[in-house]
Amino acid sequence: MLKLFYSPGSVALASHIALEESGLNYDTVRINFSDDEQKAPKYLKINPKARVPSLVTDRGILTETPAILVYISQLSPEKNLTPLDDPYAFAEAQSFNNYLGSTVHVAHAHGGRGSRWADQEASFADMKQKLTQTMTECFELIEAELVKGPWVLGDTFSICDMYLYTVARWLPADQVDIRQFDKVASIFNEIEARPATARAIEMHFS
Amino acid sequence: MLKLFYSPGSVALASHIALEESGLNYDTVRINFSDDEQKAPKYLKINPKARVPSLVTDRGILTETPAILVYISQLSPEKNLTPLDDPYAFAEAQSFNNYLGSTVHVAHAHGGRGSRWADQEASFADMKQKLTQTMTECFELIEAELVKGPWVLGDTFSICDMYLYTVARWLPADQVDIRQFDKVASIFNEIEARPATARAIEMHFS
Numbered sequence: 072m073l074k075l076f077y078s079p080g081s082v083a084l085a086s087h088i089a090l091e092e093s094g095l096n097y098d099t100v101r102i103n104f105s106d107d108e109q110k111a112p113k114y115l116k117i118n119p120k121a122r123v124p125s126l127v128t129d130r131g132i133l134t135e136t137p138a139i140l141v142y143i144s145q146l147s148p149e150k151n152l153t154p155l156d157d158p159y160a161f162a163e164a165q166s167f168n169n170y171l172g173s174t175v176h177v178a179h180a181h182g183g184r185g186s187r188w189a190d191q192e193a194s195f196a197d198m199k200q201k202l203t204q205t206m207t208e209c210f211e212l213i214e215a216e217l218v219k220g221p222w223v224l225g226d227t228f229s230i231c232d233m234y235l236y237t238v239a240r241w242l243p244a245d246q247v248d249i250r251q252f253d254k255v256a257s258i259f260n261e262i263e264a265r266p267a268t269a270r271a272i273e274m275h276f277s
Numbered sequence: 278m279l280k281l282f283y284s285p286g287s288v289a290l291a292s293h294i295a296l297e298e299s300g301l302n303y304d305t306v307r308i309n310f311s312d313d314e315q316k317a318p319k320y321l322k323i324n325p326k327a328r329v330p331s332l333v334t335d336r337g338i339l340t341e342t343p344a345i346l347v348y349i350s351q352l353s354p355e356k357n358l359t360p361l362d363d364p365y366a367f368a369e370a371q372s373f374n375n376y377l378g379s380t381v382h383v384a385h386a387h388g389g390r391g392s393r394w395a396d397q398e399a400s401f402a403d404m405k406q407k408l409t410q411t412m413t414e415c416f417e418l419i420e421a422e423l424v425k426g427p428w429v430l431g432d433t434f435s436i437c438d439m440y441l442y443t444v445a446r447w448l449p450a451d452q453v454d455i456r457q458f459d460k461v462a463s464i465f466n467e468i469e470a471r472p473a474t475a476r477a478i479e480m481h482f483s
Contacts, residue, residue: 119422120376130365135379137343138371145364158351159336165344170326173341173379181394188387189407194400201395216325 073097074127076117078104079275082176083124085237086139087275089230091267093147099274137168140230152230160224167223167231171238175213178205179241206245214252221257236262279303280333282323284310285481288382289330291443292345293481295436297473299353305480343374346436358436366430373429373437377444381419384411385447412451420458427463442468 075090075097077083081104090097102108102123109121118125118134126133126142133139144153154160180187182202185195213235217223223231239259242249249256262268281296281303283289287310296303308314308329315327324331324340332339332348339345350359360366386393388408391401419441423429429437445465448455455462468474 119418120380128365131369133365133368133372135372135375137375138368141371142364142368145367158348159334159339161351162339162344162348163337165347166339166341169341169343169375169378172375173383174326177379177383178394188384188394188411189400189403191399191403193397194395194403197395197397197400205394212325 074100076100076102076114076123076125076127077275078102078109078123080240081123082136082237084240084271084275085136085230085234086124086126086143087271088233088237088262088268089140089143089152091271092152092233092265093143093150095143095147135172136234137165137172140168140234141165144230151227154224154227154229164224164229164231167217168234170213170217171234175206175209175238178202178209179238179245181205182245203246206242206247210239210242210247210249210252210255214255218254218258220254221261223258232258232262233268235259236268280306282306282308282320282329282331282333283481284308284315284329286446287329288342288443290446290477290481291342291436291440292330292332292349293477294439294443294468294474295346295349295358297477298358298439298471299349299356301349301353341378342440343371343378346374346440347371350436357433360430360433360435370430370435370437373423374440376419376423377440381412381415381444384408384415385444385451387411388451409452412448412453416445416448416453416455416458416461420461424460424464426460427467429464438464438468439474441465442474 073095075086077087077099102114108114109123115121117132120134124136124139126139133142141153144155148155153164181198185198189195219225222228223235235255236259239249239255249259279301281292283293283305308320314320315329321327323338326340330342330345332345339348347359350361354361359370387404391404395401425431428434429441441461442465445455445461455465
């Protein structure tokens, strides 16, 4: 059976929502970042990157959100969580998810995890000070150029919407008002209202 | 026909090599970062992120290296550039490429593009000073945990090897000696020796 390692409020929520939407059977294991459990030897055997999510499968362990989201979609093709049968549409979904992973999530991480890339407190403060600007710029691009509407990929709900929802949940902490982005806010509210999301959130924060 | 927008020495080289390996017909357009061509209105219509690569297709324009590499693989399935028919093996390839895109490439970017995430010269210097350490840690993880050997995915050459080669080309500038990573160095030399790589490099740097 699938087993998802997550920490509450992390990007692992996207995989968690996808698992709920997929109808697949799975277990979860909570990793408490507040206790540095992600750096414990026991967890490093699961994921030597000391990150979440990690998805344990019968074949091995998968990491990285865009990879996990597609894998979950492929295990539940009848749910149409990703346009798997059209290479171009699939590439568009991948492109969107890769932008969230390599640019937006990274921008957000500079608010609290500057020590990944620098050593001085003054640098961390500088990064933190720029956070609202960089996240606003990311979401301006998402709103104007990347989201087709009503869903990210157009008429079809997909893993891209779940991932966008997860990253957009960080906007208040980054002091960015989601209401300035109409299409993003609409997707956020739609995903928030889905029963699968409610179940994943309940597990994350209970 | 496919058209690849690239800048010499950028991560677009991975897509360029993949196009050469694929046997697909394509054109290229060089974007000179030294002249800020990536920020010109003409290019922003191609890619509003002001980045490379961009792959123009008959259906639209694709960005983000992991997405483009898989798309090229899907257009040339007879070349087996990605394990497309095995969801788990495909997820492993995706996971590897996402790590390069969202962690390793990002770590490297802190050497010269600190202004994406901070404003002060002192912060840029701090990031630059940490660059060798972060890139070394990334490649230690790649060597010890991610590369199966002899290729990234084991016995089968794939887009992961082309992408790893492209990112590893930055190691000398980041003052990291590739020779400490046996498996990575072996892949680097194998990719470097392939005719497709030579053709892509020739176009990049001529």
